[in-house]
Amino acid sequence: MKRLSKKLIETTKEQPIKIIQFGEGNFMRGFVDWQVQEMNKQQLFKGNVAVVQPIDQGLGDMLKEQDYLYTVILEGLLNKEIINTSEVISVIDTVINPYRDWNNYLALAENDTIEFIVSNTTEAGIQYNPQDQLSDMPQQSYPGKLTALLYKRFELGKKGFTIIPCELIDRNGEKLKEIVLTYAQDWKLGNDFKQWIENENTFCCSLVDRIVPGYPRDSAAELNEKHGYEDQLMVKAEPFMLWVIEGPQALKETLPLEKAGLNVIVTDDMTPYRQRKVHLLNGPHTTMVPLALLADVETVEDVMKDQDFRYFVDHLFADELIPMLSLPENELADYAEQIKERFLNPFVHHMLTSIALNSVSKYKARLLPVLLDYQQRRSELPPYMTAALAALILSYRGEKIKPQDDEAVLAIFADAWQTPETAVEVILSKESLWGQDLTTIKELPNQVQHYIEQLETIGSRKLIQKLNKGEKVYA
Structure with a gap:
């Protein structure tokens, strides 16, 4: 079977580069580049993408071998309808590896057609x-x-960019701008450059939402046969997508995503959307992962089809998450039902082990604020979120589940678990993990310790069954 290339697939004529994209991984190719393709198909944007590898080892060479073409497969439920489509994406013009070709990277600053910079370099990237x-x-x-590229652009006397990071950190655009200005100060690049950054560039905060499992290993041969070509970079994604961009309304014209019929919101304040997504989509993921893995459940779909865990997910939404959020309850309930439909997607095969990466920072961002709010408002701890915290701490002991996290984080857990009788107290006290000393939260250390003992004696499933029955599993 022949490899995917422009000899096999007819693509649109060459178009100017309008976007610089830092990151060539599954998510950006299945989210941003797919959206650019949708705009181009409707003649709304007429622009392509120059991709920059954020690290030396990347996919640039593989993409070049396929003439920068790859397939996005959308599979899943959307509004109770089954979607199953394949489309060759042809918007990537080139991939630049700045570690090998620095001059070619800096030459992007000379291109007058480029208007936007987007990025997804993992949460640790900014x-x-x-x-x-x-x-x-x-x-x-x-x-x-980015600062080096912007300085080159400034030296050439050219206009700035609209910069839209997609990294999953709060206020990502503001944080990126703050770091750029710090480099400008440290590198003594002058006040004129700093003023140019402030006045000629727009840094937008953004929120992205699409589950992109990536290369479909289990069905790759079957899909290649169906497509009629071999594609080593195909990407599987769910049909649902949302991009909330906090920026000027003029973006609707210069980046006409909404006009292309895409679920994109340009707003003055993305806070409510972020809270909804982080706590109602990412929160349940982070809650279910350690508890389900300890019960030998493997995928998100398996969780949703398991009677014990489905009840747990339903009541996590209804009893612990939705009551703590500020948006209208009916709107949150509708969104929760939409998420459950996505969790049940039979095509995604979303492995819990893949969601488990960096679970500590995810718990801190997605669940801890809600747990603390719940405890403050109700003078008691939310049982499911607290049990999930206990399961996370136990799983980082590394006996049944191999934790995936930064070395410094793993070292804290490994050291603490050397003395099991004090491990919970030590781990909860680490501000470097949680942003505060959690031993000061009333009853939290005792309750987490008790849940861990329950997990070790009766197991995760029986603990969930007890919580589902409303039994007070208190220390």
Whole structure:
């Protein structure tokens, strides 16, 4: 079977590069690039993408071998209808590896047709690295590379960009701008450059939502046969997508995603949308992962089809999450039902182990604020979220589940579990993990310790069954 290439697939004529994209992974190809393709198909954007590899080892060479073409497969339920489509995406013009071709990377600053910069370099990508210098070729951090490109653009006397990061951190655009300005100060690039950053560039905060499991290993051969070509970079994604961009309304014209019929919201304040997504989509994921894995449940769909865990998910939404959020309850309930439909997607095969990556930081962002709010309002701890915290701490002991996290985080857990009788107290006290000392939260250490003992004696499933019956599993 022949490899996917422009010899096999007819693509649109060459179009100018309008977007620089940091990140060539599954998500960006199944989310941003797919949307650019949708705009181009309707003659609304007429622009392509130059991709920059954020790390040296990336997919650039593989994409080049396929003439920068790949297939996006949308499979799943959307509004109770089954969607099953395949489409070759042809919007990537080139992939640049700044570690091997720094001059070609900086040359992007000379291109007058480029208007936008988007990125997804993982949650850890938008961070300041004090070792980065302007003379580096390249800088190690994404913000360092971006600052070097912006400075080159400034030196050429050209207009700035609209910059829309997609990293899953709160206020991502503001944090990225803050780091760029820090580099400008540290590298002594002058007040004129800082003013140009402030006045000629727009940094937008954004929120992205689409489950993109990526390369479909289990069905790749079957899909290649169906498509009539071999594609080593095909991406599977769910049909649902949402992109909330906090920025000027003029974006609706310059980046006409909404006009293309895509579920994109340009707003003055994305806060309510972020709270809804982080706590109602990501929150249940983070809650179910350690408890379900300890019960030998493997996928999100398995969780939703399991009687014990489905009851647990339903009541997590209804009793612990929705009452703590500020949007209208009926709107949150409708969104929750939409999420449950997505969780039941029979095509995605979303492995719980893949969601388990960096569980500590995910719990801190997605669940801890709700748990603390619940405890403050009701003077008691939410049972499901507290049990999930206990299961997370137990799973990081590494006996049944191999935790996936930063080395510094794993080291804290490994050291604490050397002395099991004090492990919970030590782990909850670490501000570096949780942003505060959780041993000061009334009854939390005792309750977490008790849940861990329950998990070790009766197991995760029987603990969930007890909680589902409303039994007070108190210390």
